[in-house]
Amino acid sequence: MTNAVDGAYGFDINIQLRRGGFQRGFSIRSRQRVIAVVGDSGAGKTSLLHAIAGLLRPSRGHIEIAGRRLFDSAARVDLPAHRRRIGYVFQDARLFPHLDVRGNLLYGLHGEAARDTRFELGAIVELLGIGSLLTRGTAGLSGGEMQRIALGRALLSQPRILLLDEPLSMLDMNRRDELLPYLQRVRDETSLPMIYVSHYPDEVRRIADEVHTID
Numbered sequence: 001m002t003n004a005v006d007g008a009y010g011f012d013i014n015i016q017l018r019r020g021g022f023q024r025g026f027s028i029r030s031r032q033r034v035i036a037v038v039g040d041s042g043a044g045k046t047s048l049l050h051a052i053a054g055l056l057r058p059s060r061g062h063i064e065i066a067g068r069r070l071f072d073s074a075a076r077v078d079l080p081a082h083r084r085r086i087g088y089v090f091q092d093a094r095l096f097p098h099l100d101v102r103g104n105l106l107y108g109l110h111g112e113a114a115r116d117t118r119f120e121l122g123a124i125v126e127l128l129g130i131g132s133l134l135t136r137g138t139a140g141l142s143g144g145e146m147q148r149i150a151l152g153r154a155l156l157s158q159p160r161i162l163l164l165d166e167p168l169s170m171l172d173m174n175r176r177d178e179l180l181p182y183l184q185r186v187r188d189e190t191s192l193p194m195i196y197v198s199h200y201p202d203e204v205r206r207i208a209d210e211v212h213t214i215d
Contacts, residue, residue: 011035011193015061015071017047023059026051032209034187034194039214045197048214049163052195053088054081065161066193087159087192091166093146095138095153102134104149108156116158119190124152127189128182144175148182155190162186162194168203180206 013028024044028035037045050056052063052070062072070079095104105121125131128148138146147167154162167183168176180203187194187207196207204211 010064010066011195012062012064013048013052015051015058015063017044017051017056018059019047019056026214028212030210030212033191034196034207034209036196036198036204036208036211037214038198038204038211041199043214045214046165049088049165049195049197052084052161053086053163054079054084068160085158085160087154087157087162089147089150089154089162089164089167091169093143093150095141095146095149097138099138100134101130101136101138101141101149104138105134105152105156108153108158118158119155121156124155127155127185128152142175143171144179147171147179151182151186155186159192162190162192164194164196166197166199169199176200176203183207 010032011028011030013026016023016025024047026044026048028037037048039045047056051058052065054070057078058071058073060073062074063070069075069077070084071077096107099107105124109121125134128151130145130148130152133141133145133149141149151167164183168179171179184206186192196204198204
């Protein structure tokens with residue numbers, strides 16, 4: 001599988017977020033490609049990911065990842081979410097129950113992503129080991145299978161950045177151990193910049209090059 005990002009890796013994030021009466025500052029600078037963000041519940045980890053994805057607008061600051069400026073209040077840069085090319089994997093898989101596995105995967109290939117061939121269906125199916133699931137509905141899938149499909153759908157959206165918001169938190173220990181090798185394969189074979197949010201130190205050690213803690 002070819003590299004998904006050309007040029008230098010790195011994260012340069014310095015933003016202020018305001019939600020109601022709550023304001024929080026985030027500052028991350030790293031030359032690593034895969035970083036983890038950890039912190040207590042309510043510290044703002046998901047809000048940070050939403051700001052990167054364009055789902056939440058910072059009150060000020062800038063967000064630059066792998067040389068791409070996604071937001072800069074001073075320069076009046078604010079790319080809309082659909083132009084940021086973000087692959088987002090949530091805590092729950094959020095699969096479409098009316099589609100089979102193939103349909104859920106192909107849902108990522110719409111809009112601008114349909115014209116990009118960096119990640120192809122066959123390669124993603126092989127990478128994640130989900131070939132035997134393609135014609136199945138979503139109702140009978142295990143939690144680990146659903147997360148692999150959600151990850152595949154995110155990759156088929158042809159992202160330049162991958163955000164993973166506690167993707168294993170809904171799984172028991174055995175299912176987490178089952179899914180971690182697939183996450184490692186995605187990390188190693190796609191070359192995507194990744195931000196991985198987790199409460200589990202063992203996940204962080206096995207996935208990330210560097211850890212940032214939100215107090």
